[in-house]
Amino acid sequence: MVAITLPDGSVRQFDGAVSGAAIAAAIGPGLAKAALAMSVNGKLVDLSTTLATDATVRFVTRKDPEALELIRHDAAHVLAEAVQALFPGTQVTIGPAIEHGFYYDFARNEPFTPDDFAAIEAKMKAIVAANAAFVREEWDRDEAIAFFKGKGEHYKAEIIQDLPREETISLYRQGGWVDLCRGPHMRGTGDVGTAFKRLKVAGAYWRGDHRNAVLQRIYGTAWRDEKELKAYLTMLEEAEKRDHRRLGREMGLFHLQEEAVGSVFWHPKGWRLWRTAENYVRRRLDAEGYVEVKTPQLLDRSFWEASGHWDKYAGAMFTATPRAEDAEEHKHGRILAIKPMNCPCHVQIFKQGIKSYRDLPLRLAEFGACHRYEPSGALHGIMRVRAFTQDDAHIFCTEDQITEETKSFIALLMSMYRDFGFTEVVIKFSDRPDVRAGEDAVWDKAEGALKAAVEAAGHPYTLNPGEGAFYGPKLEFVLRDAIGRDWQCGTLQVDFVLPERLDAEYVAADGSRRRPVMLHRAILGSFERFLGILIEQYAGRFPLWLAPLQVVVATITSEADAYARKVAAELAAAGLQVETDLRNEKINYKVREHSLAKVPLIAVVGRKEAEQDTVALRRLGGETQEVLALADAVARLRAEAMPPDLRPAGR
């Protein structure tokens, strides 16, 4: 007898070994039809799996969260079959389910062309319609290797060779096609459904290593039903509409051009946005006991050799030498490097004079402009650039102060993110990478201290093994935007290495000389990137305090021109960014134009307003307007435009 326990606690007895499909059928025809796979004692397996011993079973239907992963994984197999059917000689490699969809990496000499894609998608549909059953087979390891080698599937053979010896080698058949796969799968290709779409093709390195061959990766998306698919495609469209590169141009915030690859030309409105953000950050740091500094752009190569950066990052650093042949640097062949980061400079400030334990923690902040020669393929709008400004700071402290400094940093960061409109923040803890500076004992200490600190701060965090900086472990702060995308911005890194390398020390209470610990930290990360994220978060429709142009005073008739100027002057005197629109155009035209430009408020004035000393306020996206006495409107907008940290009510 085999006893099967179901999620509701009930137990069903079977005479002998029984398949999942048979159990489902025994429970009811509805379930038999809906079950795609099952969870046996918590492990997801094929529905066809035979159970010979007692077990707890839960059936997975299309409604369950696991279904998405199954659909996507199966869709990857369908894609692979389609490609091999259409392009004989193409080798298959791997094809996992990923967030929102799936991909499959193929080895083929000729690139896939747009014409191929329609054929691939059509073939996929045909394979799904044929609904061939997924059949699992377990093979002997060496036979499997020989089998794939015999088919010319060298990547598959390599995968098997690299599997641990004790691993079961399973193959899945779907009709005439077979693939190496761990499983599980649904019942047949038909279970993939129709809510999938091939999306894009891209190069990808075999096993993610840039020294390996380049494969062709075809991406697709797959969902439970058409409605979910449509919602996803709509989200992609929404993301495209929010694209900071597009909005940056449309709203006149910035531009990029060929002669300055990776550097941003900030236009007046974009720079206004930057200044608003920078002023805000500066006020918060001032209030938090940071002291602001400014350090050199150009430093001698030997400086970076001492800090250890030259060794690891010379290839990503810009260097500069004077053109004038009589310049000393030129004669002696000295190389100056444009700073790629601020920390070594801050250590130099720390080292001026003798520091006492009473000076700690010393929090040196800098809006530091840095340059890095980022690989050309990494550049992306203003999000990934070669010239950027960090909201950087280094906290010099004792080991005992790490916990307290980390706690107050996390509190500051969370509060600032909230002010910028981000409420969902995830913390990741990254520990030692393979290539690193410093002794293991030092790393033990640094990781221990940081972990203790983040736990003391009381925020949950996830582990990100091996992703730390080369000089120390770090916390990474990832924020989720309005349409569900994640952006890593803030960071806090513990560093015992650099103070040692650059010989920073302080005098302890007992008169001995000690090394300070350095905490590298940033909240926005880089202004360029963060402003790009803000543009996308708000789709250009900034809250009033961030909007670079806050109010347009638009006239209905030229008789109101003088009054419009007065309204604008009073708003400007109250600290608002305001423009007038006195053009001889219809109010409809003006409203449309300023709405498209995403100006938060339009103050409409006509003959009536001029006579009564009022304004008709219209909010972006609103369908009504509010007529207010001018003085009231000024007072109200002044309050509303106040940056969150200056609002009297507090946060």
Next chain:
RNA sequence: GCCGACGUAGCUCAGCGGUAGAGCAACUGAUUCGUAAUCAGUAGGCCCCCGGUUCAAAUCCGGGCGUCGGCACCA
């Protein structure tokens, strides 16, 4: 850096061997108008750059540069 696609007016794009096009924007004029496009007219181009093929190149070929989508990278 790697794979692929793309680069034509300010923007979005058509044209793909035979005199460079459209819509929107811009400019000029008329219209003084009450909350998301008033009408008419005008102007606007090293067709990314350099070379080649050809009687003739935006169009075909080669090489650069840049952008886009991924991959790799991200102190």
